[in-house]
Amino acid sequence: DQQVKQNSPSLSVQEGRISILNCDYTNSMFDYFLWYKKYPAEGPTFLISISSIKDKNEDGRFTVFLNKSAKHLSLHIVPSQPGDSAVYFCAAGGAKGTNAGKSTFGDGTTLTVKP
């Protein structure tokens, strides 16, 4: 049973427009969520995170929204740039129980930003 799901394998947007990447989770014990960005043949790099006590976190062009009741989070990139083209992974973790000390990753969404 996959606890973190990214249902869209790919997304294509025009440069300057908004990119919205979605992530759903099933485990209510998750209390911290992170987004990572990955280029081919490289390791992922941390992008932005959000705690379950918040519903929004913003860092420059990147904003993450959390809807706890729906167990859903989304990453907004505005405006999108060609250099944002990469695979984006959603990850979830918690401080208690079997989630303590580790993160569970989704399968990733490949974002392509067209010039």
Place this chain on the structure above:
Amino acid sequence: DGGITQSPKYLFRKEGQNVTLSCEQNLNHDAMYWYRQDPGQGLRLIYYSQIVNDFQKGDIAEGYSVSREKKESFPLTVTSAQKNPTAFYLCASSWGGANSNQPQHFGDGTRLSIL
């Protein structure tokens, strides 16, 4: 520069052989992790360690072994018991403890192939 170094970048193994993947970090992080990534899939946790001389199995530990004798090093051995070892292996580290809210820093990975 602080970071995580994985070596080698590419590794070939004959069937029936054990092979060890190296992971070294100079970030002074307590926690270290090993993930496996298959094409089109997310990162699956193999083993993780929150402190020296201690480690826990992740979701897909069968056929793998690790050691954590030094804070900086977390080598992964892919044993002959792992029936499908061809994959991209990623090592990560983070400030540790039971909290999963610390972003993980990743190496650039080792691609293992069976000859």
